[in-house]
Amino acid sequence: MNAVASPSLEPSSPPPHALALPATTARQRVLAVGLVGPGRVGSALLDQLRTAQPRLARAGLDLALRGVAASRRMWLDTDDPELNGRDGGAQTWRPTDLDDFAAHLQGDGDRHALLVDCSASEAVASRYAQWLASGIHVVTPNKLAGSGPLPRLQAIRAACGGARFRYEATVCAGLPVVQTLRDLLDTGDELLAVEGMFSGTLAWLCHRHDGSRPFSALVREAHALGYTEPDPRDDLSGLDVARKLVILAREAGRPLSLEDVEVQSLVPPELAVLPREEALERLHLLDAPMARQVAHAQTRGSVLRHVASLDAKGHASVRLAMLPLSHPFAHTRLTDNVVQFTTHRYRDNPMLVQGPGAGPEVTAAGVFADLLRIAESLEVRR
Structure with a gap:
């Protein structure tokens, strides 16, 4: 098991399907989103995503929440009818495993996937290069990747081929520094x-x-x-x-x-x-x-x-x-x-x-802006 060594808060209840949009059209860009660290900033980000969802849907962007990982437990969404009907279905929490979390987020590889790390975890930051190399975009306010060992940051930058790494909120929250x-x-x-x-x-x-x-x-x-x-x-x-x-x-x-x-x-x-x-x-x-x-x-x-x-x-x-x-x-x-x-x-x-x-809302807004910049660059996939 790859537990997230993070001070993030455990959610009191599973996140509702508030980010589930109607069936997409050929003109919509679909982005599967996974959140690591549902603490103060992560929770504020989820609230902002829910509020913006109808407006983004009208603009042709489908943000689909596919998973939330806390320090000990994670929740994975699923489209499998059998799993949805078993033990509470898609909202069943299970022990956190970062490898399983990333694999679920990416699915069979035919969809755009983005992982948001709102933890303050070295264990999560150490996986950025691996996720980026596999095609998963990464957005984070976690300062440990950008300020940690220089070889790790160089590996992260080298892994940015088809996937993008954005970290505006690591410095001065939502300000465009x-x-x-x-x-x-x-x-x-x-x-x-x-x-x-x-x-x-x-x-x-x-x-x-x-x-x-x-x-x-x-x-x-x-x-x-x-x-x-x-x-x-x-x-x-x-x-x-x-x-x-x-x-x-x-x-x-x-x-x-x-x-x-x-x-x-x-x-x-x-x-x-x-x-x-x-x-x-x-x-x-x-x-x-x-x-x-x-x-x-x-x-x-x-x-x-x-x-x-x-x-x-x-x-x-x-x-x-x-x-x-x-x-x-x-x-x-x-x-x-x-x-x-x-x-x-x-x-x-x-x-x-x-x-x-200062404050979780302005930091979350900086993360959200990075997420949207990546989403705007994506091509439409049927």
């Missing part, structure tokens, strides 16, 4: 430097932290709002932001690895080693160091922002930066992500991409 960089490079521009606020969670915390409330209280509020990871230390460590910077650097042809990024964690060492539940109870350990930093910034008429940067010399860093009020990052709002590209064309006036960067 990867596509913007890709367009610049494809038209002959060259990336000189990139700087950005890549975490909607940390953007919100920096925006709200003015010294009037303890930083730990803001972290708890962000956690309650669903902005943070289940363990807020995953956001505060800066590692997730570093992964996004690596993805952008590699998109520009720079062989950056996670180990090359200088990361300043906001988590004190004594808090980093605690179990998650105990760490949540001791978030007050964040208060004193953060209070000192915000007070220092205020005395200089500056603001604190969590910034990732890759400079022209190739130095990569993730840190809490003190920025003057004249800096464009000083005027972001709420969970805004902002990315500044300095290129040969945009050397004197860098290009900015800015917008909301």
